[in-house]
Amino acid sequence: MKNKNTPEYIRTSLAAAISLGFEPGRFKEPVCLTGLNLLLTYEEGCRGKCAYCGISASGHQSSAIASRDLISKEAGSKKNTFIRVKWPVYRLEDVLESIKLRQANFKRVCISMITHRNAVKDTAHITDKIRSASRLPISILITPTLIKSPEVLMQFKNCGAEMIGVAVDAATRDIFEKYRGRGVKGPHNWDKYWQVLKWSVEIFGRYMAGIHLIAGLGETEKQAVETISRAHAIGAKTHLFSFCPEPRSVLEDIKPPLLISYRKIQIARYLINEKNFGLSGIKFNSEGEIIHFDYDISRLVDEGYAFMTSGCPCNDNAEIAACNRPFANERPSENFRNYPYIPEEEDKKIIEKQISALTK
16 A cells, blocks of 8 residues: 655645545634645654654653653554644645635645655645645745755745744743753754744745744743744744643643633733734733733733734734634633634623733
């Protein structure tokens, strides 16, 4: 049986598979998927050993964290999850054909690399294929470990990429090393990620690159906000995630951050990225917790944008993320941490209660 490897095959999120007509299902109103997420796939899996990831390579050997086997050659199967949902595998040509027919349903395509020796050339190939198949803007979530020079990023741009994402994920060097680098015998390096982010800004332009940041990996609220501010100063916005435990990952038993803590970081991200708010306008206590914003937070609740999914934007509304990732951070039965649509009046009442201590 032929291995289902990229570039002949590609993964899509379950939400994308439904939206492309490959899987049965529908979203409850007013939820819909606007960002089409694609993920490279190889039988060997990903060489990264990130402790929170569901498609991590096998064998996290750090006794300080855990000693268990994770996903290896099963990484091409439909059983595994990534950001909490299934990512089934399809022929790239079938995906391209469906994109041609259904591109009006989407606002953007995002191609996510994994840590594999063929990922750079395959990403360039797929980017070019999508550019030929549709008029949708294309983002690439790159693996900095594989980016040897700025010329690689220029190649992606020439193939049709419009924006770049860098999944820094961890708010501090120590947390990065513990869960992505030496602590799990992984290949990733904190300084390399920030260097490649700077290259991305130079080549694609200010705020045409962004970082992923996961809240809830052990950082303080202050450390998270400082990282958001650092990226913004470089010329990159932050795409914020709330940690959710991945089954079969080293951190599968860790709980998500408290909702009020996540809401505070969410507000700080929005003020820094969208209102050019300085750190001096955010007050912290001795524990690194946010205790006050020099801003009328009730205005943010009225607007709603601060509590939406953050990511690469829609071209027709820069305040709304095209990559809206419905239910990536919560189950359908739970309150949204990241709203995949502009919060409605009932949603705003819920948010107002959640952050009532900040609005008094």
